[in-house]
Amino acid sequence: MVTDPLFYAVAVPAVTLLGLAKGGFSGLGLLSLPLMSLVLPPVQAAAIILPILLVQDVVSVWAYRRSWDKRNVMILLPSAMIGTGTGYLMAAQVSDAAVRLAVGLIAMGFALRRIVLEWRKAPPTPIRADVPRGVFWGWVTGFTSMIAHAGGPPFQIYVMPQRLPRDVFVGTGAIFFAVNNWMKVPPYFALGQLTAANLATAAALFPLAILSTWAGVRLVRYVSGERFYTLVYLLLVLVGAKLIYDGLVPLLFH
Template identity: 35%
Template structure:
């Protein structure tokens, strides 16, 4: 399937709306399910190239409702750490093939769900801790790397910010400003690596209104929809997507 194929949009439109809802309403942790879902049907590089401008659009649309509600020291530390993380990921991307990227994205999908299950079951406890700039850099570097290769930088940021005991809106605002900066950092390497193509740009023009719709719905859902319901659906999609990506890569 190609981004130029009309059938592609049967999958892409709901995926992009879902990404907007997740990113604007529930933090960036699960929005990468959309890029993973697209990677089931097109080359992973094309999926990454399509999703980055759309995620950046959602970033901009989401900034105003959460403006200056973020934790500034945490955001600065995470963004600083993301710089080397993005640089290392760009180097790795140049030496791996599409199947390796599928396995990496699939691994991140399954690992993310396993981490969330372990926290919910009490197997893994993330207690509150005081802000530490070195730990912010470590979390930022992990976020920069995973965000570059799969748009899945949310989990490292969530572990760090939730460990600081942030309430929902402060966590959401910190996540948005952090990934606004990380996505800007990723844009230039994506250009030089040829991840953006005429096909991805055309797809972005078609999908942009749906990304904005998802962002609007996400801001509304932040105060109306149960996080348990939303993430339950998300985790189910991530497990199915991760297994399917492994299957595609190995066969």
């Protein structure tokens, strides 16, 4: 178990951000792995985060159990499973930096385009969930989630243009990622990352994980539907910028 006080000084805000993201403030959770990677190797940080995500999923699924879109989940999950498997097979070949850079560029480009359209007072017509796009983005989501716990932006790129009601959007993500996170457990075991020490460290953070998720569930209900989507777009820009930075620095200065 990690006992370094510096780790917990970083882990507390990281887990709080994860909880707020699970509760509805999509995008915030992507900052957690980079934060924890400041004091731990990225692989170990990811291994500690996974059990925390599984506990937070229980809270978010319960909170949004009646508000989710079955069609989206059924379209996304099969290819996400393949993407998770691909991520496991390529874990040693694809660097975290390259994945973060690619995800960051896609996320920022998508979010900026949507923000510009909304500022022009011409919100795009909602797009219906479709299989070809869903299969592609499901694979990307599973892959990036396995490699770097970065499945949020690809998921949002596919689902957000549908302009689902706020709670349905959040609930769909809650159900999808709850299943997707369990898909990652066997690969993480196979990679030797779920050690007793890492699991004990994660368990010490469970109370905070549960509390912060409930806080997210409660707070997001005070944000109107239109403002919620604008907020998510802005967060996606910030997260995309952070991922681009995290990807470029190792690639340029390695």
